[in-house]
Amino acid sequence: MIFPVRQEPVTHQLVVPGGRDATDVVHADLRRRILSGDIAPGxxxxxxxxxxxxxxSRGPVREAFRLLQREGLIEVEVNQRARVTDLSVEEVEHLYALRVSNETLALGLSVPRFSPSDLDELDRLVDAVAAAEGRGFDRWEALHHRFHMRLVSHAGQRMLSSTVLWAEHTGRYRKVYVGRDGSGWTLGAREHAELARLCRARDAPAAATLLARHLSRAGLALIASMDPAHEPALLRAAIRQALAAAEGGTPP
Structure with missing residues (x-):
């Protein structure tokens, strides 16, 4: 299975005038630059x-704007002026709540289906992510994203597509989080290695529990750095539900 992996920034593409792929090229380029932070919020x-x-012409650009607006990456006014949406604590809480709920479920489904090559790839990615620490966020993020998508790779294409989307959107926030708090690198690397080990041991409940804590720690730390007064009730509820499901119980 091929995963959509965010790449390091490159110069934006020119399109062939009148080409049928003009909308796709413009949309993909703007989307990548917004998610990477190359085009700043606001x-x-x-x-x-x-x-x-x-x-x-403006036609393909207008259509690209429509796609970006539907995804929530830009806001378009009546006069067609557009701006990149701001980062918000409410959005990051919703994104991480979705990730905690869905990725723990998807990991639980994937663990018994991993092939030996899947498990070997997880181990390789653990080493690659650790080796990329401190060598620039974009390189680290591409590998980190690939590791997390490999964890959920056998949960079905529809769930994978949603998971990829939410992970890419939290990437805008992870760039801020990793840049502010270097301690996240070391702890995250240890958790990645343990996740790979639990997958190889076919221990789906323990792997799902660790993933819920891994994602929630990043989300809660980021929320605290953005707005210490914000109470992340939705994310905490998602964490309780995911942990209860992983342990075979019922959420409180």
């Missing part, structure tokens, strides 16, 4: 300027 986007840079 930045304005001009249809005319983007169309001129890429040598296309």
């Amino acid at each position: 930045s304005g986007l001009s249809q005319a300027r983007i169309a001129k840079e890429r040598l296309v």
Whole structure:
């Protein structure tokens, strides 16, 4: 299975004037630059300027804006002026609540289905993520994203697609979190190694429990750094539910 992995920033593509793929190219380029932080939250986007840079009409740019707006990455006003959505503590809480709930379920489904090559790939990615620490966020993030998507790779394409989307969106926030708190590197690396070990041992409940704690720790730390006064009731409820499900109980 091939996973959508965010790559390191590259110069944006020009499209062939009139080409049928113009919308896809413009959308993919803008999306990557927004998620990576290359286009900062709150930045304005001009249809005319983007169309001129890429040598296309405004039609493909307008359609790309529509796709980005549907995903929640930009806001478009009536006059078609657009801006990149701001980072918000409410959004990051919802994203991590979704990830905790769905990725723990998906991991539990995937563990008994992992092939020997899947398990070997998890081990390789653990080493690669650890080796990338301190060598730039974008390289680390691409490998980190791939590791987490490998964990849920046998839960079905529909669930994987949703998980990829939410993980990519939290990447905007992880860039802030990793940059502010270097202690997350070492603890995260230890948890990655333990997750891979539990998968190889076919211990789905323990792996799901650790993943819930791993994701929630990152989410709660990020929420605290953004707004110490914010009470993450939704995320805490998702954590309790995920832990209860992993342990075979019922959520409180």
